[in-house]
Every structure is written in C-alpha cells, then in structure tokens.
Amino acid sequence: MQLEALEQQWRLLDQKLDRSLALETELVRQVVLQPARRRVHRLVIWPAIDVAFCIGGLLIVGAVVSQQWHDWRLVLPASVVAVSFLTLLLDSIWQLERLATVDWSGPVAVIQGSLERLRIAKIRQFKWIMLLSPLVGFCGLLVTVQGFLNWVSGGRADLFSKLDGWWIVGNIVFGVLFVPVGHFIARKLGQKCHRHRWWQSVLDGISGTSLRAATLEVDRWASLQTDDANRSQ
C-alpha cells in the first residue's frame, strides 16, 4: 500500500471520529468523576482467587492431617495436595506483586515485555493445573472425604480400610500418566480445533503452544529495544 493512501485513510478516520467525539467525552467524564468505579485489572482477578483458594485449602489439609499425622496413607496424599497449594500460592503472590508494580506510564517496549512475562507465568500455571488436576484432585478427594468422616464420626472412621488398595493405586498411576498423555492429546487436538477458538486456546495452553508464542513476544519486545542503527538496512 502506498504511504500516501495510508495517510489519506488516517485523515478519513479523523472525520469519522468527529461524529462520536461528544459521546466519548461524556464516557470519559463518567470514568473520572466516579472513582468508586475504579477498575481492577483483569490479570489480578485469578491470582487473587487462587491465593484465597490456596489459603483455604492449606488450612483444611492442615486441620485434617493434624488429627491423623501418624497415618502415612493420609499424610502422603495430603502432602501432594499441600505442596501443590503452596506452589500455587507462592506463584500467585508473585504475580500479584509484579502486577502491583507495573508502571503503565513506562516505555511501551519495557512494560509490554514485563506483562508478557507475567502472562508466561500465568500460562505455565494454567498448564500445570490442568495436567496435575487428576492426581492432585484424587489426593484432595481422599483428604477431604477422610476429613469429613473424621468430623462426622469424631475421628473414628477410617476411609482407607473401606477402599480397594488397587483402586487407589490405579487412580494415582492414572494421575501421574495423565501429565505426558494429556500434554500429547492437547497438542494433537489443538492442531485440529481451529473452528472452536476458545477450546483451541485451552488446548494450546496445556500443550505449550501458547507458552512458545508468549516467549516469542517477549523476545520481540526485547529486540525492539536493541539499537540496530549499525546494522545494514
């Protein structure tokens, strides 16, 4: 496209915006004059929910294990759940801390690089939550049900004596195998899911495709800051 044509189209945009200027002025005034409607950045919402969820989860696991700390059949799955919650909690706190320090008036290349690194952390978190959810979910189920039974029976119930050992082992093996198999399935399905963009985004997040794209974005913003004046044109 010729640059002159582009500039002409840009001037056309000026004329178009004239028509909506009055409406937008009112919109802007409303935002400024109603401070109670301060927006929370959307990247903050999920880490904040995760922090609350993890703290609650850790408290529950702690309460259940404290009553049966000598029983390895409970301590083992509880440890899996506790380590998962702790990792998620620390990661979410880190994300919130980074978000709180983003200076939106900073240079675009610098800020977008920071935001993209935050997104990478979020994508990575999502991927591991999805891949580990069968394993951690099953361990969490055991801990939760045992905790509930303890509460109902005054600590006399033993869930593990009622369950088939092989069933427990089978679920744990499934949970472990789900990590590589789930990754593989997500990669294959993601290549075929073009018409359903939401599902593709989910599958790309699990398979690592989104992670690679976000890493490329970070590199792109970083390369923008490189002074290439001495490179040949």
Added chain:
Amino acid sequence: MQPQPPNHDEFLSLLDSHQRQLLKVCWVYGQTWHDRNDLLQEITSRLWSAFDKYDRSRPFSTWMFRVALNVAIDFRRRQTRWGREAIRLDDREETDPAEVDEDKTKVQQLGELRELLDQQTDSDRALLLLYLEGNSHREIGDILGISETNAGTRLNRLKKSLRQSVQDPSDQLERE
C-alpha cells in the same frame, strides 16, 4: 518535579485536547464498537490513576500515548488469547451507531486501513500509529522506549514492507 495531587479539571482539560488521539488508539486496538468503548474506559481509568505521578515538565501526549498504548496492547492480547480476534470485517463496523449513515466508500477504505493494521505485530502497529499521528522519531522512541535512530530505522523498514506488501495497480502500469 514532585508529584502533585490529581486535579479533575486539569486532567479533563488535558484529556479534552488529546481526546482524538485517544480515540484513534481505541479504534486501532478495539475490534468492535463495544470493545472500543470498553478500551476507552480502561485507558481513561488508568490515566486518571496514574495522573498524580505525571511529570508536568514533559509533554502530556508522550505520557498519554505510553499509558494508552500499554493498556491497548494488553487489552488486545487478552482478546486474542481467548479467541475473540476472529471477528469478520463487516461485523466490526455494523454495531457502531456512528456508522449507520456512513458513506460505503469511506467504510470500505477504513476497513482496508484496519486490515492493514491488523496484519502488523503489536510493536509495528504501535509504530505505525505514532507515525501517522505525526510524532517525530525522537517522540516515537521516547514513547516506545527505544532510541531515536532505532525508531527511524524500524519505521523505514516498515514503510518499505508496506509498499511491497500490496502491489498498487498504477505502479504496475508505470513499470510496464
């Protein structure tokens, strides 16, 4: 310079004189009329939140463009991530009340402009927007956080690729 407590009137007055630039950022980065309104509110909110830190010895447009572009690029990235980018060209303008009586030729030309901008990377889109708004290489560099020379080099490269991307029929006739 020490940050000053935010002043509604001062902020609104500054914003009034730069509102057209703000609307253009929203037009470039918002896919639909609703997105553009949403983005405008988000940018304004962010500008107002950061206004107490605005250094009045520096041009307001530079500061405003930085905030606006940072918010807009982030907004666009979030839309793209959850698959909202696949919106047909004709869907984008139909919901805009201001477009109802618009000349079809103008709508088509603006559609071509939008398609061209959509094909660019985030950084090139920002570069192009700032260039079309008449910013100097130094100003562009200041806003993006790159050197003036780098801004000039990248802009020249972008202009070259734009000329090569679509062959103008009149150019072809001249060469023949």
